[in-house]
Amino acid sequence: MRTPEQIEKWIAQMALGDRIAFESLYDATSAKLFGVSLRVLKNTALAEEALQNTYFKVWRNASRYQVNGLSPMSWLITIARNTALDSLRTQKNLEISGGSDLMDTFADSKPGPEDLAIASSQNEVLRVCLTELDDAHARAIRGAYLDGKTYAELASDAKVPLNTMRTWLRRSLIKLRECLTR
Amino acid sequence: MTNDVETNTAQTSPDKDKAGEYALGLLEGAERDAFEAQLQSDPSLALEVARWQEHFAALGMDVEEVAPPVSVLKILKRELWGENQMPWHRRIRVWEYAIGGMAAALVAYAVFSSDAFYEAEVRVLQASISSSEIDLQVAFASNVGTGLLRIEQAGVAPAQGRVFELWAIAEGAAPVSLGVLPQGRVTALRLDETQSALVRVGVTFALSDEPTGGSPTGAPTGPVLGVGALQVLTNL
Numbered sequence: 001m002r003t004p005e006q007i008e009k010w011i012a013q014m015a016l017g018d019r020i021a022f023e024s025l026y027d028a029t030s031a032k033l034f035g036v037s038l039r040v041l042k043n044t045a046l047a048e049e050a051l052q053n054t055y056f057k058v059w060r061n062a063s064r065y066q067v068n069g070l071s072p073m074s075w076l077i078t079i080a081r082n083t084a085l086d087s088l089r090t091q092k093n094l095e096i097s098g099g100s101d102l103m104d105t106f107a108d109s110k111p112g113p114e115d116l117a118i119a120s121s122q123n124e125v126l127r128v129c130l131t132e133l134d135d136a137h138a139r140a141i142r143g144a145y146l147d148g149k150t151y152a153e154l155a156s157d158a159k160v161p162l163n164t165m166r167t168w169l170r171r172s173l174i175k176l177r178e179c180l181t182r
Numbered sequence: 183m184t185n186d187v188e189t190n191t192a193q194t195s196p197d198k199d200k201a202g203e204y205a206l207g208l209l210e211g212a213e214r215d216a217f218e219a220q221l222q223s224d225p226s227l228a229l230e231v232a233r234w235q236e237h238f239a240a241l242g243m244d245v246e247e248v249a250p251p252v253s254v255l256k257i258l259k260r261e262l263w264g265e266n267q268m269p270w271h272r273r274i275r276v277w278e279y280a281i282g283g284m285a286a287a288l289v290a291y292a293v294f295s296s297d298a299f300y301e302a303e304v305r306v307l308q309a310s311i312s313s314s315e316i317d318l319q320v321a322f323a324s325n326v327g328t329g330l331l332r333i334e335q336a337g338v339a340p341a342q343g344r345v346f347e348l349w350a351i352a353e354g355a356a357p358v359s360l361g362v363l364p365q366g367r368v369t370a371l372r373l374d375e376t377q378s379a380l381v382r383v384g385v386t387f388a389l390s391d392e393p394t395g396g397s398p399t400g401a402p403t404g405p406v407l408g409v410g411a412l413q414v415l416t417n418l
Contacts, residue, residue: 019259019262019263022262023255026255026258031247031248031249031250032242032245034249034254035246035247036242036245038248048250048251048254051254052257052258052261056261056262071236074235074239074240077239077242077243078235078242081238081242082207085207089207125237125240126238126240127244142241144206144208145238145241145242146241148207150208150210169203169206169208170199170203173199173202174199176202177202
């Protein structure tokens, strides 16, 4: 994996139409992003298509990177994961949040330098904070993020009523937020 | 000056608690629609979502890498750029595409020769201007050097018989015209050497309202719509 500085440099060059920077970025990050796509979609053909769409968006939105508030790998992973989730939900014929229009959300949020600094230090903390949750609750959060599961699917997996799962998730997120901002 | 009273009620919106669920993709139907409507008007909520996404991306970092087949990159390159390499000066079209989604902004890029274009030390400068008088937002970015100034604009157009003129103002110096903004969302201006030399840190860009054809005097004659200082966008 390359340094965040190197990845940011490529993204900045891509914003100016630099194809060599694009290929360098692709070489350095596509295995990670393909892994994420595969994890969400569990289907090679769909994951390949999602990966293409992911880099398509990355190229198209490179000029927005400076204002999106995410560190470079997080930015790429978020696009890959949301693109794969879009595809998954399309397969399931559902329309649920977490989709590609989040890109627009980032563009509008305009966090300052302070926010960016905070964001870059947040990456590792989540794993630690997840260990403070009940195993079943942490598993549900992973299932939602990495497997694109809906509340109904998470409830079914955990063999609990839907409302119980909602309550678990919401409480877990509040706990997580406390831990993450500690 | 509309909602001063409302902004004083600075309590946490109930939607803030849903930012994590939204980032996970768990909100559905009407609940999601309501949240997204709120997102549009609440930058702090959008930032909250971005923060959750940053955190959750750590889960993605743990996923095992899998090399994608070579065909993926091949197809991508064909879709993005077609089969043939374009000469550098025609890439303006590609940029147009690359930045096509950027709304409410006017962006200008100066292009180098293709050699300089790929040099590691290219620096990109940017400036942003937003008008307090009219609905016009401006964000400039430019490579340091001679070339083409790329422009993307949003907001109001000039009145009939008027144009927006772009000026570069070095410290203690008189404004130098960089030209009249062409009509259209994505356009470009070609700079001569003197003008290009003004694309540097410490120089301020300004937009003024002028008669068709630009200022007749060589100095701004109409109202100044806004100013913005050139800054380093990033060290490329």
